[in-house]
Amino acid sequence: MKIPTPYYLIDERRLLRNLKIIQQVRELSGAKSVLALKCFSTWSVFDLMNQYMDGTTSSSLFEARLGFEKFGKETHAYCVGYSPDDILAVTKFADKIIFNSVSQLDRYYDIAKSAKLGLRVNPGISYSHFDLADPARKHSRLGVADKAELANQIHRLSGFLFHYNCENDDVDAFSQQLDIIGDCYGDMLKQLQWVSLGGGLYFTKEGYPVEKFSQRLAEFAREFDVQVYLEPGESAITGCAELVTSVVDLVHNDMDIAIVDASVEGHMLDLLIYRLAAKIDSGDEGNHKYMVAGRSCLAGDVFGNFQFENKLEIGSEIRFADAAGYTMVKKNWFNGLQMPAIAVRRLDGSVEVIRKFSYTDFTNSLS
CATH class of the missing domain: 3.20.20.10 (Alanine racemase)
Structure with a gap:
């Protein structure tokens, strides 16, 4: 799916x-x-x-x-x-x-x-x-x-x-x-x-x-x-959820930078508050180093620096691990960015999309 x-x-x-x-x-x-x-x-x-x-x-x-x-x-x-x-x-x-x-x-x-x-x-x-x-x-x-x-x-x-x-x-x-x-x-x-x-x-x-x-x-x-x-x-x-993202742009400024379709500020806010890097399973074992950053306008919207086994391309999927605690309860509409959907992989292995968020949800959160 x-x-x-x-x-x-x-x-x-x-x-x-x-x-x-x-x-x-x-x-x-x-x-x-x-x-x-x-x-x-x-x-x-x-x-x-x-x-x-x-x-x-x-x-x-x-x-x-x-x-x-x-x-x-x-x-x-x-x-x-x-x-x-x-x-x-x-x-x-x-x-x-x-x-x-x-x-x-x-x-x-x-x-x-x-x-x-x-x-x-x-x-x-x-x-x-x-x-x-x-x-x-x-x-x-x-x-x-x-x-x-x-x-x-x-x-x-x-x-x-x-x-x-x-x-x-x-x-x-x-x-x-x-x-x-x-x-x-x-x-x-x-x-x-x-x-x-x-x-x-x-x-x-x-x-x-x-x-x-x-x-x-x-x-x-x-x-x-x-x-x-x-x-x-x-x-x-702990350890039971991921934030799944895709690369939307690749830029270079002294190092390779991958910009994904999510945001630390909006979707993993505790990382920003406590100045922590996100976790990626096997994110330090490859030869291709990238800074992975969010797509908000905040200059410090950075998930961290990681080593990937393969070069990243537009559309490459990046999964941030341990993304259950203090994430969904703190998610916000900063910059009006697309809010991540919430999906569950059930015990039988089937995946159910529980909730998608739309422009209407964005406007309803405001006045």
């Missing part, structure tokens, strides 16, 4: 590999996993994902509603700052409502108390390669840092959210973090029903010690008699 480029292609067989590891962690540790919709919200594969995960967690009213309507199971609602209308809406379907601050909990407690309520805690520790993504950075607004303030709210709460990791693939570092959390908050945890350890834990990485990780989670849950939740985003969908 030939699909016009550009398009995102999600492979359910690769997705299933991650989901089975998530299921293994649940079976070994008792920890439940809820999908972090801020990373991946493409609901056309939720029928597969909800067989292996326990629900969804969100960062806004719309994400929470999407999880409730399209994924089902548990719906955890978190937001850095709820509006009054948000709270009125989310109380109609959320199982857990998690507040970012005591002031928000105070303001909305009487409205939201029919749900299980939680507070986000800022433990003052983190694991992140980027200051931009570090929830414990100086002057962070994310979570409650004052332990006395937390203790005063325990009678209103059923759980805590700790989200303090970003791409943490070090199980020993994670174990040390749990020791710190247990030492600092253990007395409060024993008064709660559940604790979420957030996302940013790369436990589906090839070679990750899943059994050791699971054992540590189980020990923590037993010690404090709490239901542990994980919030995998990238870990759920």
